[in-house]
Each structure stands twice: as C-alpha cells, then as structure tokens.
Amino acid sequence: MASYFVACDAQSDGAHAVHDRNLCPPSCFPPDATNEYLGEFTEMAQAVAVARLRFRPARRCRETQGTVALRSKAPPPLLPALTPPRP
Ligand SMILES: [Zn+2]
Secondary structure (H helix, E strand, O other), rough: EEEEEEEOOOOHHHOOEEEEEOOOOHHHHOOOOOOOEEEOOOOOOHHHHHHHHHOEEEEEHHOOOOOOHHHHOEEEEEEEEEEEEEO
16 A cells, blocks of 8 residues: 555646655655645555546656556665765
8 A cells, every 4th residue: 555645736737646655756745735645545546536536637647657666676865975075
C-alpha cells in the first residue's frame, strides 16, 4: 500500500496530477501543501479513479510513469556529493 495525493492545482493541460508518496520526488510535495490526500491504495490506477471523482480530469504524475519496477530501488541523493577542498 502507498499513500496517494492529488494536486489541487491543475497542470497546464488542465489535468490534476496524482502523486505517489513513495515514488514521486520531493518536488511533488511542496511545503505549501497544494496536494490533497486521497488515501492508501495498492496501485496508482485506484488512486487516479478516486481523484477523478473529485478532480476531473486527473492522471498519474509523470514522475511515476514507468517507475513501478524501480519501487525497491533507493532514490538518488538530492544533491551531488561535495568534493573536499584541497589543502
Ligand atoms: Zn508526482
């Protein structure tokens, strides 16, 4: 099960993106909280169906497309590693 959120603000094409708490990058969850919690679902399709009841049209966030197989993979670091300064 994963937590899903739908963006309250529509994208440029009018669709509301559905975000997966486990798959989406932090940029999908801005601190000013424009996402609405949908609930816990076993797959994105269920979350999108619920989102469409409230925001239509809605669709899965593009950040999650094709990434289901990578769910177990650790996310990359947010910042590149800093090289230590030379003495
Ligand atoms: Zn997202």
